[in-house]
Amino acid sequence: MQNLAQTLTAQAINASLADLLLTLADTSKAISQAVRHGALAGVLGATEQENVQGETQKKLDVITNDMLKDALKADGNVRGLASEEEDYVVEVSKDGKYLVCFDPLDGSSNIDINSLVGTIFSVLPAPAGELTEQSFLQKGRDQVAAGYVLYGPSTMMALTTGNGTQFFTLDPNSGEFLLTQDQVTITPDTAEFAINMSNQRFWEAPMQTYIADLLIGELGPRERNFNMRWIAAMVGDVHRVLCRGGIFTYPTDNKNPQKPYKLRLMYEANPMAWLVEQAGGKASTGYQTILDVQPTAIHQRVAVILGSANEVDTCLSYHGQDYSQEPQVD
Ligand SMILES: O=P(O)(O)OC[C@H]1O[C@](O)(COP(=O)(O)O)[C@@H](O)[C@@H]1O
Ligand SMILES: [Mg+2]
Numbered sequence: 540m541q542n543l544a545q546t547l548t549a550q551a552i553n554a555s556l557a558d559l560l561l562t563l564a565d566t567s568k569a570i571s572q573a574v575r576h577g578a579l580a581g582v583l584g585a586t587e588q589e590n591v592q593g594e595t596q597k598k599l600d601v602i603t604n605d606m607l608k609d610a611l612k613a614d615g616n617v618r619g620l621a622s623e624e625e626d627y628v629v630e631v632s633k634d635g636k637y638l639v640c641f642d643p644l645d646g647s648s649n650i651d652i653n654s655l656v657g658t659i660f661s662v663l664p665a666p667a668g669e670l671t672e673q674s675f676l677q678k679g680r681d682q683v684a685a686g687y688v689l690y691g692p693s694t695m696m697a698l699t700t701g702n703g704t705q706f707f708t709l710d711p712n713s714g715e716f717l718l719t720q721d722q723v724t725i726t727p728d729t730a731e732f733a734i735n736m737s738n739q740r741f742w743e744a745p746m747q748t749y750i751a752d753l754l755i756g757e758l759g760p761r762e763r764n765f766n767m768r769w770i771a772a773m774v775g776d777v778h779r780v781l782c783r784g785g786i787f788t789y790p791t792d793n794k795n796p797q798k799p800y801k802l803r804l805m806y807e808a809n810p811m812a813w814l815v816e817q818a819g820g821k822a823s824t825g826y827q828t829i830l831d832v833q834p835t836a837i838h839q840r841v842a843v844i845l846g847s848a849n850e851v852d853t854c855l856s857y858h859g860q861d862y863s864q865e866p867q868v869d
């Protein structure tokens with residue numbers, strides 16, 4: 540079986556990007572160890588702090604953020620980084636060619652119940668000149684690599700460098716990520732959806748109608764029954780969609796009018812959208828393709844509807860989108 544380094548060589552990925560991806564992979568192995576030790580290492584539970592988004596940080600949010608920051612600082616290929624757990628962008632190496640945006644621990648509320656968590660990352664080219672927040676505000680379409688590492692019963696990495704989406708599984712014996720699925724493909728049709736149903740009354744009308752039609756199943760316009768799953772970690776829900784199809788959404792809601800969207804564009808939606816597109820699926824805000832959204836801030840949030848292409852198209856048709864046309868770009 541090919542390991543990660545061999546796969547990157549086979550894809551003719553340039554040496555500095557390959558180095559950087561191997562650094563991310565090595566760090567995720569260490570994170571996997573920290574997560575596995577759980578209560579034995581005293582790493583469960585919350586800190587006293589909140590991040591810039593007003594969310595209480597778990598101890599492991601902070602630990603994993605520091606692990607990634609330290610590794611990327613030592614790597615030499617990284618100009619700057621942006622993290623869910625950092626208020627501002629962090630300057631790294633003057634000569635680095637890349638910017639890395641990451642969610643060090645996605646689904647961190649799952650940590651205390653020993654359930655799925657992961658790390659999500661997005662790599663962008665570093666523009667010349669001074670490093671500012673503006674340097675990071677590139678569309679998802681500009682990513683040069685994106686992926687996640689899922690700390691589940693086995694530790695798995697999903698990666699795209701624009702050559703399809705690949706799955707690697709961490710071999711506990713050799714400590715290497717081995718290529719276990721090349722060219723991951725999302726089935727275009729599905730009978731499975733993922734949404735936090737407790738927010739139902741806060742959604743926009745199109746999403747209300749779409750989900751109501753799924754719930755009524757064979758008695759309604761869809762004329763078939765649907766199943767529901769919700770892991771409460773995007774990384775786990777997207778992994779399931781990549782494995783067996785499905786539609787995952789965290790839509791616009793008016794629960795808190797100051798915060799109509801939950802998921803973060805730069806280090807959740809964009810990398811997942813590219814992985815999904817590279818596997819033949821689709822990813823939209825409901826009104827625009829996620830990868831075409833022009834970011835305006837590193838911690839910007841966005842509505843997300845992604846997964847099986849035909850089902851995403853059906854959902855978009857409820858939003859007044861003609862899915863035979865390219866979604867409108869601002
Ligand atoms: O608490 P909810 O509404 O189920 O939201 C779950 C969503 O929030 C997130 O956990 C946000 O990510 P973080 O844990 O990195 O803040 C997503 O992974 C997940 O899809
Ligand atoms: Mg997250």
Ligand SMILES: [Mg+2]
Binds near residue numbers: 623643
């Ligand atoms: Mg997180």
